[in-house]
Amino acid sequence: MGRRPSPRPSYDKPTAIPRNQATLHLWGDEESGYVEDRIFVSSDRIHQLELSIPPGGRFQHSDQNRTIFAADQVYYVLEGTMALANPATGEVQRVRTGEAAFFRRDTWHHAYNYDASSRLRALELFAPPPSQGTSSAYARTKDNLTEWSYGDNTALTRWPMDRAQIEExxxxxxxxxxxxxxRIEDPDGDLLVGLYASTDHLTVGRGTLLPGRRGPRRRHGGDQSVYVLDGTLNVFLPEADSIPSWFALQPGDAFYLPIGTTYEFHNASATSATFLFAVAPSYLEREDDS
Incomplete structure (x- = not known):
């Protein structure tokens, strides 16, 4: 299988995307390995998908499928244990369930599922998105990496004494x-947010709403994608000119909010709601956003 362009599901208005309605995509080849993607949104500003790799599986890269992009990326592990490697430098990191991995553009990366009993499932947040030529089109402009390393030999005889210099x-x-x-996003303290990464292209975080509470009315200077981890998250669109304006999302469901959309997060249930979100390019509202 040669390189197949990734589908780009995009929407012209706020949209709920149940997990079973996300766009399925298989990419890879015999050399790189195969990855199952479940793409929720791929707009002109943000790309969000869930990847899946079976026990013992992996993705590397091949000449047709080069894994070096012109984007900031976050992987959040939903299930399993990911070994994430940079084959150009020998750096290897372990990312467990509930942890995230962040890296910037021009970082070669391979991933392995090191859980023998379950699939590796990870949410990938990516900006600038493939629609801006940052993924496979950009990768084809780079020389293929033909010599790989899965260990930093320069760290031998120096660990852990020189840990700070090695990790730098x-x-x-x-x-x-x-x-x-x-961050506490409102004066009442209802919405607690933790940011995993925030750059000039992408902000990714995790939010928690207590039972019966709501977050502040917000707008962002970028497209926002949301993915529910636990509980029921309600999205309210106070300025919507059509029905529905109230949505209930379950774990695994996603939501897309175009740039400048006014919204509120609510939790009308008896248990806490936890969700991941990504905003690209700007988390803060800007006067010229439209």
């Missing part, structure tokens, strides 16, 4: 709950 060279950042940048 790392391009892949593994982030757990103790590594996020916390």
């Amino acid at each position: 060279k790392h391009q892949i950042h593994v982030l757990g709950e103790d590594d996020v940048l916390w």
